[in-house]
Amino acid sequence: MKKIRVVLAGNPNVGKTSLLNHLCGTALTIGNFPGVTVEKKEGRTIFQGYEIEFVDIPGIYTLEFYTSLDEKVAVDYLKQGDYDLILNVVESPKLERDLYLTLQLAQLKKPMVIALNMADEAEALGIKIDEARLSEILKVPVVKTVGRTGKGTNELLEAILSSHEKNLVHTLSRIPVQVVSGAEPLNFDYASLAQGLAKEVLRKRLINQRNISDFLDNLLLHPIFGIFFLFLIYYIVFKTVFDLSSPLVDFLDGFFSDFLGKGLSFLLSRSGLPDFLVHFFGSAVIGGVGTVLTFVPTVFLMFLFVTLLETSGYLPRVAFLMDRFTHRIGLHGHSIIPLLLGFGCNVPAILALRVLPDPKDRLIVMAMIPFMSCSARLVVFSFFTSLFFQNPVLIVFCLYMLGIFVAVLTGLILQKTLYKKELSHFVMDLPPYRLPSGKMLFRIVWLHLKSFLFRAGTIIFAISVVIWLLLNLPLGEKNLENTYAARVGKAISYIFAPLGLDDWRIGTSLIPAFLAREAIISTLGVIVEEEKEEKVEAFDWKSKAQEQGRRFVEALKKGLISLITPYPTFFSNEDKEEEEKQTIKERIKGLFQPPQALSFLVFILIYMSCMATLATIWKEAGKSYALLYFFYSLFLAYILSALTYQFSRIILT
Structure with missing residues (x-):
């Protein structure tokens, strides 16, 4: 069977991954580029006798320079990678901005297909794109798509086959310098050309x-x-x-x-x-x-x-909103995204730090992420708070806030001591609010849930x-x-005695x-x-x-x-006592008193989240940094847990 290797290239947040999900279904694999920890999504599909392999690289704005490891790997792959065709995914409502990269990709001497993604959002905004005219000018197939629903994916596959079979390679002769490895600095204004091209193919109606x-x-x-x-x-x-x-x-x-x-x-x-x-x-x-x-x-x-907040466009706005606060510890708003990802799992959150251009920023945020309560901690929190506290949601919320406070304090200490740096500023392109399709939403959730079930089974x-x-x-x-x-x-019980955990x-x-x-x-x-x-x-x-x-x-x-009650009255201890069933939960409850349970949860929250997190820090920042952080978190967890036990024993008993 004939094979075609296609690389998906485009600006960040243009919907490449959503489109890839519809192109390949569930046949996706996630790995790293050789020699680095930059994530690479790959998928494959069979279409009209061809096996089409897709590679989704990190989003970039230009081939001229890069500011992070993610962008460097993406640019290097486009210039030197082994692939047959470029699928340039463009955000239709922001066509002029995205054409800047499109014009540079056209100089790579590779067949190319353009996907005008989010076509439905452009129409809702009164934007009409003449894709036939755009195709005529650039001499490449142009297809309107909706990554959220999968609309246009079949037409896209047909365009990929057509472009590959005809080996359509066109460069813009009006651009004197090609953007290839080893080229001289650009002397052509791509921005002006993108602006002129957008005016040629865009039609907007006034929406007041x-x-x-x-x-x-x-x-x-x-x-x-x-x-x-x-x-x-x-x-x-x-x-x-x-x-x-x-x-x-x-x-x-x-x-x-x-x-x-x-x-x-x-x-x-x-x-x-x-x-x-x-x-x-x-x-x-x-x-x-x-x-x-x-x-x-x-x-x-x-x-x-969490997936709904990520895909709806709210999380980037949290980064923008929190920028003025993160500046106080020497970070900019982009640092918030990896921290928020830490609420799902600390490991991918640490790997996401590669998008930060400043190495000092990466090390500071790396020390903060393990204090974010991951889903595994949530399981433990919900288990114990449901047994011992009248309003467990309030206790869990406070534990999350404590983790955030310790993370911020850690970042502030590092910024003032080991990693002093000048304040940096950033520009963020906020995506529009989107309601993800139910199919896409549950597919992503299933991937996370499958990981949890795999951990339970192994x-x-x-x-x-x-x-x-x-x-x-x-x-x-x-x-x-x-x-x-x-x-x-x-043998170790005496160590935990000051924490009330001597059983x-x-x-x-x-x-x-x-x-x-x-x-x-x-x-x-x-x-x-x-x-x-x-x-x-x-x-x-x-x-x-x-x-x-x-x-x-x-x-x-x-x-x-309980859901329609405006205040949290669930998990009533009285209800628990009425049941009188010696389930596993009830027998575990007999091992603790409320002060011990609270001390236990604080210790679980603060000390190094898991071996996988430590191994990731070790790989990303080195042995010395990983060991230093491990003992720091262990010491901090011990002190805070002991204080929690002593104070809660006074309050709760």
Whole structure:
């Protein structure tokens, strides 16, 4: 089968990735360019007997220079990379700006196709582009597309085949200097040519009324109201996530403990399997992995809202809004984007720092990102706050704010000591507000959720198996206090005594937490399952399934009622006490008092988020920086956790 390798090139935020998703469906892979950590998205599709490979490179504004590693890699790839055709993605409402790059790409002696993306937004703004005239002037195929919905993708594929088969290569003879590797400095005004070309193909009708984007910007970018709406939006996100997910989490907890766990034990015991295998599935699988999986609703909803904020165009506005605050620690607003990405996962957030042109900025923000509460921490936060506090959303919100405060303090210290620098300014091109298509939104959320499920099925499962083994060794030991796990926990318990965490079971859970934060819950789940008196009882699948169905409907009702309540009254401790069900969650609750739980959460928040984050910092900034940061975060976590325990013991008891 014949192959065509196509590179997607264009300005940042023109919808290249959205277009690529529709061109390739789910057949996307994400990797790095050779020798660097710059992300490269690749996909492939079969069309009319051709296998078309797509490479999505970072967005750039020009081939003349670069200001970041991302841009350097993209420019180098366009000039020297191995590809057959350029797919130049242009933002239709900003045609004149994007034509500046288009004219430079035309000089690379490669076949090219232009995708006039966001054509629907241009029409809504009264902008009409004569694509036939543009194609006639540039001598390349031009296709109108809508990356959000996939409109125009088939026409785009046909244009790619046509351009490749005809090997259409045209350069603009009026431009005397070609923009290729080793060329002399440009002596032609691309901006003037782009302006003239835009006038030739653009038709605009006058629209007098202010559009909704202007109205929203006046509110969301206001120096005072904008901050208010920022906190309001994130509070609403937290409240919605917790209100809708918490009853479902409780349902899943009971489902795994009372239904799946007992039912599986009953089946396995009747199948003739050895007792230790029955015990293994009940403790390690259900107690460990099952407990983590109860938080799928929380993780799903959080990623849903984070993705919605990213794709709607709001996050770039947060960067613009916060610029005056970040200037006080020597950073500009662009630094906000990686920090916000840290709320999803710290690792890609650190990798996103390559877009920052200043190396000092990258190191400062790199030290701040691990204090952003990632989705794994959210799982732990929601688990413990639901057990111990009347209004857990408020506690979780305060934990997030504490993380932000520590991050800002860290950035300020670094800027004033190790990385002194002059204030820098930046210009940001704000994308229009967009409502992403449901298909695209859930595809992105599924990728995140799949990663969480993969961790539960691999890392968390492996940790659960190791903990289970340590809780059952030496062989024949019946007293849990004498097992290897207990010995390790007791050996380090004195270290955590000032934090109120001197129980060996709690200390043991902190060890695998460095591999993955969710391992805290799985470890404690395995421990309390081991402590439970083992009884395999007869199991009526039909009646138990009917009971689970009733519980599921009741969970949905509770979530909807809590959602429409203007204040957070969910997760009532009184309701918990009425249930009197010894689920895994309730047994874990017996290990802590509220001051201990709060101290525990602060420690989890502050110290190095996970091994993957440390490894990424090590790779990006070197061994010395990574180790320095690790011990700094550990020391800070210990001090803040100890203070939290001492003060909360006075307040909460």
